[in-house]
């Protein structure tokens with residue numbers, strides 16, 4: 077069975093988990109033995125707590141800028157299934173032509189957070205939200 081760590085989600089929880097795993101891996105001297113992969117649909121971490129600001133450019137942080145230097149691999153896509161007994165997640169890249177791939181894990185961090193859901197209220201299409 078694979079020992080590697082897979083983190084699903086590139087929000088605060090996923091990023092923190094990946095960074096903490098990388099730190100622990102280095103402290104234990106396992107840098108060559110253990111790989112850490114973060115799976116997220118976007119190449120950016122969004123500093124969500126600042127999504128109310130007028131200028132959103134600084135709120136979007138390239139995940140690779142954070143993950144690259146600490147030796148965490150990034151895989152772009154959605155996790156669409158978790159095979160718990162088989163210790164693997166299925167990752168879809170999103171494009172219809174791409175075949176979903178299986179990614180084995182030894183440890184899994186599920187940090188898929190939450191997403192804005194707009195209720196079916198007449199006229200809501202013109203409303204702003206602070207989450208995107």
Ligand SMILES: Cc1cc2nc3c(=O)[nH]c(=O)nc-3n(C[C@H](O)[C@H](O)[C@H](O)COP(=O)(O)OP(=O)(O)OC[C@H]3O[C@@H](n4cnc5c(N)ncnc54)[C@H](O)[C@@H]3O)c2cc1C
Nearest residue numbers: 085086087088089090116124125154155188189190206207
């Ligand atoms: C305007 C605003 C202000 C806030 N202010 C505060 C504050 O002052 N203090 C505070 O404590 N909190 C605050 N919050 C809440 C805080 O931002 C959230 O609690 C926090 O961002 C949640 O982080 P998370 O990583 O759990 O989830 P999310 O930020 O939701 O991240 C989830 C990640 O998982 C990814 N993902 C989802 N599904 C899949 C899948 N199937 N496969 C792969 N990836 C997937 C998403 O793309 C995303 O990258 C605020 C929120 C908002 C919107």
